[in-house]
Amino acid sequence: MSELKFDKLDTAITKWKGIKDEFDKIASGKGEGADVVRMEKQATSAHWTGDAAKTGKPFVVKVAREFHDAANEAKSIHQAIKLARQRLHKHQSDLHKLVEDLRADGLLIASDGKITDSMCYADEAKQQASDKKVKTAKVQIEKILRAAAATQHDLADGLRLLVKDAHDFSGANWDSYDDIKKVVGGADAKKAADLIKKLSKEAADGDSVTMTNLDALNDLAELQRNNPAFAEGLAKNLPAKDTLLFWRMMSGDGPEVITRFEYGKQMVRLRDNLSLTLATASRGKSLEMMKWKQDLINQGGMPIFYPDMHARHDPVGFQVMSSLMGKGKFDKDFLHDYEEKLRAFDKKLGDEGKAWSGFGWDGTDLDPSSLGRGSDPMTGFLQAASHNPEFATDLFKDKETADYYLNDRSYEPEDPYLEDGKNRAAEALGDAIYAGGSGLNPDDPNAEYAEHTAPQTEAFHNIFDRLAAKKDDLMPELRGDVAHLLGNHGTEVHATMSAPLGEGPLNEAKLLELSKQVSHTPEGYATLNEAMNRAVVNDILTEQKDPSDAITRTGRTMGFLEEARHQAIADQTADEQKEAGWKSFGAYAGAATALRLIPPLAPVAGHLDLTAFALSRAYTEDEQARIAADGTVMNIEASKARNNQLTELAKLWREQHGDWAQDREGYITDYGVKDQFGRAADHGKDEAERIAGR
Incomplete structure (x- = not known):
């Protein structure tokens, strides 16, 4: 090329x-x-x-x-x-x-x-x-x-x-090019439907599928999966039930797919291609497509029957369809209709979401990647929600649905044979809450921070309140997403961490609890601190009325973060600290800023990125200095723990407010300003201890 x-x-x-x-x-x-x-x-x-x-x-x-x-x-x-x-x-x-x-x-x-x-x-x-x-x-x-x-x-x-x-x-x-795509997409849809019918017949007859046909279908879908003419044409050539049955037959048993390596690779490719194609089709608004989507949803609670499968219970339509929702942006209206029926069925099963790992569905395997099983349909559905942030915001701004997904149901880990032992449903929930509260797709590498809408702020507060209440029961898989979400709302978080006597926009006790939970892992702790670094730099650069207030607020935020870290460490044994990976802390620095998911720096100077980088580097040096050779973390005073960071903050403040400071005692020298930051940091830590009741 x-x-x-x-x-x-x-x-x-x-x-x-x-x-x-x-x-x-x-x-x-x-x-x-x-x-x-x-x-x-x-x-x-x-x-x-x-x-x-x-x-x-x-x-x-x-x-x-x-x-x-x-x-x-x-x-x-x-x-x-x-x-x-x-x-x-x-x-x-x-x-x-x-x-x-x-x-x-x-x-x-x-x-x-x-x-x-x-x-x-x-x-x-x-x-x-x-x-x-x-x-x-x-x-x-x-x-x-x-x-x-x-x-x-x-x-x-x-x-x-x-x-x-x-x-x-x-x-x-x-x-136009669209005219060409319509003609070619329609013709390719017929070819793809014919290939699907051939593959379905082979699977139904108990034969091994012809790899040539599977490759041809993947090649075609990969080229056309974002083309509405292809996606809608395929849907019109393949009834909703046949679509689900095709994937049920093709996905087979997990061990079979895993042991047949090349077949497994092509099946992962097929799953992703089908997901992207269905996402495109879901956006179709013709009467024919509206009926097809409704037919698909109506299959949700019905067993997708295939006699030669080995699961003790055939999966229902929700399980099959959700396993094909991990990629692409599904239509918001379709997701609302799908969620309403899925949640009703989930409630009907009872047992707070645990039923999907019982009922014989523990033998159901709809994920050919060996990284999941697909028994809980919430996994794929919540992945789809995270890829449509507007829908995710709708989901969590409603108190009833926020309660359901964050309080009323559980997310069970799947089979222990999974390669990394992670909980896929919980990971998908984390992605969805981040999308809902931030308005950003966590899998979009081009996502950039934007001012929050009223619905996004409402969703954030609903998520914030419910997850803070979980305390130590917060699922570990959610820590990183919560850190990114707090960072995305960095201005609000900094205002709360630095406010005296609970005068900030958020509940300080809940914020301390969530900050503590995030700080159990180096990645979550680094993400939150990177975001707060940018928030305090913004504060220093934009404060005009009384620059000493910026010192007070910045120091208090540093102390608040330090106390959250102390509490998190106090909850962990030495072995747990080593297992968390603190020794490699430096690798996680920059996680938030690199993703451009947090409020941008104020446009008041030309060297802001270098300033933020210098502060980040100093903070990383401070962190690494207190991590022992065995990977455990030492607890020390906030002003000492963040020595290099406070030095950089003092330097930045003096550069920005040197004229204001020239005749004011305690602010004339870099050392004096750093001392002011240190005092404020220690005070902020004391204040956080008060909030925690320690």
Whole structure:
């Protein structure tokens, strides 16, 4: 793609422009030669008699009109090639820009597309962070290459469909790329439906599916899964129940998929392709699509029956459908309808969500990745909710539904054979609460902070109140998401941490509890502190009336965070501290700012990013200094624990408010200002101890 030349396309565009122009002259009568407009007009107005009236007149009129159709076809071919050239050039430019940015970020990009980090790390956590960066880069490059492949596919197949009948030029009148996508998407939907029927028949007969057919379906879906014409066309060719039954038959038993490695890889690919395709289809608003979506939801409580499966109970439609909801943005109205029926069925089963791991469904395996089983349909549904933040906000701004998802039901860990032992349902819940309270999709690498709407703020407060009340019963899987959510509301959180006597916008006791729960892990603690670093920098930069107030507020916030950390450590044994991974704390620094999910710095100076980075680096040095060689954490006074951080804060404050400080005792020197920050930090820690009743 990076070396793609456009010479041949440019030549084709020039040639087809000439052909288009010639046909246009003939069809419009604007040229000096043949004039089919005049010919058609004369033929229709002339007085024909005998056999000529029966055969001659229709023939002449048809020929004249075919010239119009041929002119439209020539115009469509020229437009298709021109649009493809524009799009491919854009894909190439995007690729060049991305590679340039990745190289600037320290990654090595070989000519064959292989990506490596220019650095190697002995520290395991830092190496994991490096591996994640490389993986993200691969995803970004693959996204551009997929888009380029889709453009090429649409052009090639579009042209084939356009000229498939050498004697019929009718029906071709393309003005935009969307016109091409509609034609190609509809044709590909029929191909995909035929492949699904073949694969379904093989599975129903007990045969191993033909990998060629599976690969072909995946290739087609990968190219067209975001195309509404394809997604809706496939839905119209495949009834709702057949869609669910197809995935039920294909997913098979988990162990079978895991042991057949290549098949398992293709099945994960198929699951993701189907999920993205169904998400696109869910946004269709035609009467036919509205009926298809309702039929799908109506299958929710029905067993999806396949006699040769080994589960003691056949999964119901909600389980099958939810396992296909982990990717893509599903329509908000569809999610509301689906959630209403799913929650009603969940309540009907009873046992606060535990029923999904019983009833014989513990043998149900709808996830070919070996990272889950898919028995609890809330897992896939909540993943879908997190990918549509507007819907997630609706979900948690309502007190009744917030109570249900955060208080009334449990999220049971799945089978112990899972590779990492994590609770998939709880992880999905964490993603959903973050999306609901922030308005951001946690899986969107391009997500950026935006001012909160009233519904998002309401959702945040509902989540905040309910999770704080859980105290030590807060599921560990939620800690990271809660940290990001508090960081996303950093201005409100800082105002509460720094306010005396509970005068902040949030309940200080609840905030201390959540800050403590977040601080049980280095990742959650780093995320929250990174966000608060930015909040206090904003405070220092924007305070104009009395700059000493910014010192007081900043120090109190530092002390509040320190006390939350102390309480979290006090709850952990030395072995638990080591297991949490504090020794590799440095690898987690920068987690919040890198994701651009927290309030931005105030636009009042040109070196703000460097200021935030320096503060972050100083804070990381302080943290690493008090982590013992065995990975345990030492408790010391706030002013001492954050020595380097307070030094940087004092330096920033003096740079910003030096004129105000020049004749005020205690603020004249960097040391004096740092002492003021330290006193405020110790006071903030004492204040947090009071809140905790210690």
